[in-house]
Amino acid sequence: MTNEIEKKVLNLFSIVMDIPIKNLNKNSNPDTVENWDSLSHVKMIMEIESEFNIDLLPDEALEIFSIDSAIKIIIAKQLQL
Amino acid sequence: MKIGINKIINDLSEKKLTSAEYINLSRKFYKNKKKLDLKPLNIAFFSNYTLEFLEPYLNVNLAKKGYFLSANYNTYGMIEQNIFNSSSEIYTKEFDIFFFDLKFEDIFPNFEDYQIGLNQDKANELLLNFENYISNLLDNIRNNFKSHIFISNFSSQVNNVYSILEQNLEISKSDIIFKMNKLLIQIIKKYSLVYIYNYYSFSLNYGFHNIIDTKMSFLANIPFKVKYQIKLSESLIETVLSALLTPKKCLICDLDNTLWGGVLGEDGPNNIELGESFPGNIYKDFQRSILSIRNLGVFIAIATKNDAKDVIEFMNNNKDCLLKPKHISAFKANWKDKASNIMEISKELNIGLDSIVFFDDSKHERDWVKNQLPEVNVINVPNNPLLYKKTLFKSTHFNKLTLSEEDKVRPVLFETEKKRRLSKNKFKNIEEYIISLKMKITISKINDQNINRTSQLLNKVNQFNLTTKRYNENNLLKLKEEGYIIYTIRVEDKFGDTGLTGVIIIQPLPNKIWKIDTFLLSCRVLGRNIEKVILNFISKKLIKINGQAILGEFIPSKKNMLVKDLYKNLNFIKKSNKTWLWEINKGLIYDNNICEIVEADD
Numbered sequence: 001m002t003n004e005i006e007k008k009v010l011n012l013f014s015i016v017m018d019i020p021i022k023n024l025n026k027n028s029n030p031d032t033v034e035n036w037d038s039l040s041h042v043k044m045i046m047e048i049e050s051e052f053n054i055d056l057l058p059d060e061a062l063e064i065f066s067i068d069s070a071i072k073i074i075i076a077k078q079l080q081l
Numbered sequence: 082m083k084i085g086i087n088k089i090i091n092d093l094s095e096k097k098l099t100s101a102e103y104i105n106l107s108r109k110f111y112k113n114k115k116k117l118d119l120k121p122l123n124i125a126f127f128s129n130y131t132l133e134f135l136e137p138y139l140n141v142n143l144a145k146k147g148y149f150l151s152a153n154y155n156t157y158g159m160i161e162q163n164i165f166n167s168s169s170e171i172y173t174k175e176f177d178i179f180f181f182d183l184k185f186e187d188i189f190p191n192f193e194d195y196q197i198g199l200n201q202d203k204a205n206e207l208l209l210n211f212e213n214y215i216s217n218l219l220d221n222i223r224n225n226f227k228s229h230i231f232i233s234n235f236s237s238q239v240n241n242v243y244s245i246l247e248q249n250l251e252i253s254k255s256d257i258i259f260k261m262n263k264l265l266i267q268i269i270k271k272y273s274l275v276y277i278y279n280y281y282s283f284s285l286n287y288g289f290h291n292i293i294d295t296k297m298s299f300l301a302n303i304p305f306k307v308k309y310q311i312k313l314s315e316s317l318i319e320t321v322l323s324a325l326l327t328p329k330k331c332l333i334c335d336l337d338n339t340l341w342g343g344v345l346g347e348d349g350p351n352n353i354e355l356g357e358s359f360p361g362n363i364y365k366d367f368q369r370s371i372l373s374i375r376n377l378g379v380f381i382a383i384a385t386k387n388d389a390k391d392v393i394e395f396m397n398n399n400k401d402c403l404l405k406p407k408h409i410s411a412f413k414a415n416w417k418d419k420a421s422n423i424m425e426i427s428k429e430l431n432i433g434l435d436s437i438v439f440f441d442d443s444k445h446e447r448d449w450v451k452n453q454l455p456e457v458n459v460i461n462v463p464n465n466p467l468l469y470k471k472t473l474f475k476s477t478h479f480n481k482l483t484l485s486e487e488d489k490v491r492p493v494l495f496e497t498e499k500k501r502r503l504s505k506n507k508f509k510n511i512e513e514y515i516i517s518l519k520m521k522i523t524i525s526k527i528n529d530q531n532i533n534r535t536s537q538l539l540n541k542v543n544q545f546n547l548t549t550k551r552y553n554e555n556n557l558l559k560l561k562e563e564g565y566i567i568y569t570i571r572v573e574d575k576f577g578d579t580g581l582t583g584v585i586i587i588q589p590l591p592n593k594i595w596k597i598d599t600f601l602l603s604c605r606v607l608g609r610n611i612e613k614v615i616l617n618f619i620s621k622k623l624i625k626i627n628g629q630a631i632l633g634e635f636i637p638s639k640k641n642m643l644v645k646d647l648y649k650n651l652n653f654i655k656k657s658n659k660t661w662l663w664e665i666n667k668g669l670i671y672d673n674n675i676c677e678i679v680e681a682d683d
Contacts, residue, residue: 015101018108042301043104043134046294050100050307058296 002075005052009071012047016040029066048074086113090144098141100307107137110144119149123175124321127155127164128182131303138314146322157302164221172225178321179222179230182278184304185237185258188214192254193240199252208260215268223272229324230275234262236284238293276482278320287312323480329458330432331410332374332479333423335441336385336392340368340404342466345395346387356401363466368403370470374479378488380410380430380495384422384441389414410495419446420453430495431604438478442466487534487580497576498605515609515675518574522614525681527567532557534581535569538601543640545612546601547633547647564589565598570615572606582606585615593629594662595619600633612647613671618678620663620670631663632656 006026013028014021017035030036045061048054048070054077064070086109098106110117122143126132133154140150153176155163160181163169186192188211195203215232222230235258239247247253262281269275284292292309305313337344341364342354354361355368375381381404385392392414396402406412411429413422419441427434434456441447442462451459460476462469481488501518508514527535536554543549552560561567570583582603588596597619602611620631633648635641636659651670653661663670 012101015105039133042297042303046134046297046303046307047101047104056296058300061296061300 002071005074006071008051009048009067009074012051013044013067013070016044016047024067026068026071027066044070052078054078086110086116087118090117090119093141093145100137100311103137103141103311106144107140110140110149114149117144117149119144119147121151122148122177122325123151123153124178124180125153125155125171125174125176126180126182127160129157129184129187129302130182131301132156132182134303135310135314135317138311139318142315142318146318146326148322160218164218176226176228178324179226179228180278180317180321181218181230181232182280182317183233183235185235185261188235188261189257192257196240196243196254197250199250201252204252204257204260207257208264211261212264212268215265216271219268219272219275223275228274229321230272231278231321231324232265232269232275233278233280234265236281238289274324276320276324278317283313283316319477319480320482322477323482326480327436328377328481329379329438329478330436331380331382331426331430332371332438332440333382333384333426334371335419335443335446336383336387336414338442338466339440339462339469340364340371341402345391350391350395350399353395353399355399360466361401363469365401365403367466367469370473371404372408374473375408375492376489377479377481377484378491379479380432380492381408382411382413382426382430383409384413384419384426384439386416386419387414407496408492410492410499418449418453420450423450423454423457438476440469440473485534485537487537490578490580494577494579494605501574501576511608512675518576518609518676520572520574520609520611520676521679522611522676523571523573523679523681524568524615524618525571527557527561527569531569531581535567535584538581538584538603539599542601542603543638544604544643545607546599546638546641547597547644548599548636549638549641550599552599560586560588560598568615568619570602570611572609572611579603579605583611583615585619587619587631590632593627594632595623595628595630596632597634607643610671610675613651614673614676614678616651617669617671617673620665623665628665630665633661633663635659635661 010021010024013019013024013033017033017040019033019035024033030041041064045056045064049056052074054074056073056077060073060077064073089106089109133156136150136152139152143150153171153174155171163171189207219230219232222228237254237258239254243250247255258281265277269277287309292305292312294303294306297303297306303310334340337346342360343352345353355364356362357365371381383392389412393406393412396404396406411426413426415422419439423434423437423439427437434454435458438458438460439447439450440460440462441450442464447459447462450457458476458478460472463472504517505514508517525531532554536552536557539550539552557567565586565588567586568584569581570585571581572579572583582605584599584601585597586599588598590596600612600615616631623631631653633653635645635648637645648661648663649655651663653663656662
């Protein structure tokens with residue numbers, strides 16, 4: 001399941017940040033991804049929420065600082081459901 | 082690549098996209114901007130929320146309809162900075178459309194602070210401020226741009242704390258919103274090309290609890306959830322395009338399993354599903370929708386593989402069949418293929434194939450028509466009849482922003498025209514027929530009430546149009562100032578009123594000669610010698626002001642060959658290869674005994 005989520009998340013990041021999927025990995029973060037600014041961050045949050053049908057708290061939304069942390073939050077959220 | 086990206090757009094029409102797919106596609110469009118076969122559409126958006134987030138959805142949905150979005154976003158207080166400041170950059174640009182998506186909270190921030198204790202006087206004051214603000218906004222745009230202007234009407238959530246108390250307050254939030262929306266309608270009437278986007282109905286249809294994203298409102302000033310950002314974009318575009326696209330003129334429907342359940346020829350009239358109970362009630366409801374489309378001025382036609390006699394008998398006798406033969410402008414019940422029938426309907430109603438919408442439950446028939454007549458708008462009808470109505474309305478083919486007086490009566494007019502044609506066959510000669518019509522022609526000078534319709538006619542009539550000069554309302558007013566006389570012609574007969582159907586404009590020349598600058602009649606009233614009656618009227622008018630001669634002119638176009646010999650046939654004297662002269666003292670141009678003629682007071 002984790003693998004599945006990871007694939008989806010990488011794909012979403014690739015689309016929203018406009019960067020080829022091969023240039024992304026779990027450690028990608030705002031410092032390594034050029035287009036990762038506050039606007040695309042918000043866009044990313046909305047995409048994650050709609051793709052995984054979860055509702056992030058504001059703090060959770062702001063604490064996504066890498067692809068890995070995004071995956072962890074999604075898994076935690078899905079366990080709560 | 083060119084084929085690639087444009088093919089992607091072509092294939093989009095029926096596909097439901099995820100938000101990520103929208104973003105992806107939209108980006109592709111921008112990267113391949115130059116290769117797209119799309120018309121650019123410049124829209125200036127004004128809002129106090131982050132409307133930029135709608136861009137991928139707006140962009141892709143516009144592309145589906147053949148437009149490429151070039152947007153200019155003015156968010157957060159930019160209205161004041163950009164519109165009310167005459168030196169702002171916005172005035173150096175050009176836009177096809179201005180779109181104001183203001184929310185109740187933008188107009189009345191902190192409404193909660195004073196909501197309790199609001200009385201009639203204070204409410205009126207608030208509304209007056211609102212009116213001034215909007216008028217000021219529209220004045221500024223209208224004085225500088227000719228663009229279409231859209232402005233959202235208002236809606237808002239009821240404050241939870243007061244939700245039960247609301248209805249017992251002297252002035253409730255809903256009262257204010259209701260009045261704002263009423264007022265907005267009145268305000269925009271003072272301007273041309275200003276329209277309302279119905280956000281009130283959008284919010285009502287989906288509900289605030291569904292559409293609002295509380296977290297993102299606070300976090301990033303994005304009030305809508307992603308799903309509803311997409312819905313909102315679709316809805317905005319639908320409204321905007323209604324201003325740009327010409328609505329379709331005719332809906333051609335199949336009957337069996339479309340307007341009723343079952344096959345009339347096989348199941349028999351007693352086993353057809355149509356009535357007050359399931360599943361017949363679905364079809365009855367759908368018929369009601371078809372009639373409501375007819376009320377928009379759309380012709381309803383039928384193309385069905387059936388015996389005409391059976392169908393007409395069933396439609397007339399079944400009280401649950403709301404659609405009666407009298408509602409149908411063209412009826413094709415036969416065993417010919419549907420493409421041929423559609424061609425015939427198009428000729429009969431004198432409309433182009435591209436203004437026809439075809440609705441048929443059979444995929445086989447639809448594919449055949451698509452293949453034979455690619456211009457026809459074929460609706461992809463779903464298998465489930467419950468979805469017929471939604472599919473038809475979602476197609477947006479009949480969307481109209483305004484409804485003219487002509488629209489309201491068009492199908493009825495056509496019905497009387499059919500009667501007229503039928504009665505024509507009963508007479509020995511044409512004069513006898515014309516006299517039997519008991520026509521009354523009303524001639525009036527141009528005025529505020531008829532100028533709109535007059536300019537419509539000037540820009541539309543092709544066949545009986547001697548000079549094909551296209552004047553708009555401003556041109557007409559200018560001509561009037563310069564001394565031209567502009568008459569409008571209205572024809573009534575025993576079958577009904579055909580409305581304003583003709584225009585003649587005469588221009589004063591030296592030596593008391595009057596030139597017929599424009600003379601046109603709608604094809605609806607041709608073949609009744611009305612042109613002769615009108616010219617005779619003009620001649621009699623000119624005698625009174627000591628006119629000497631009438632100069633007629635014919636400027637050929639692709640479509641007006643019908644009238645090339647009009648002046649010649651009336652014995653005008655040829656003066657050049659396009660002008661003919663009538664000396665007024667020669668007497669009557671035409672001895673009118675065919676109709677009553679009335680001159681309306683100025």
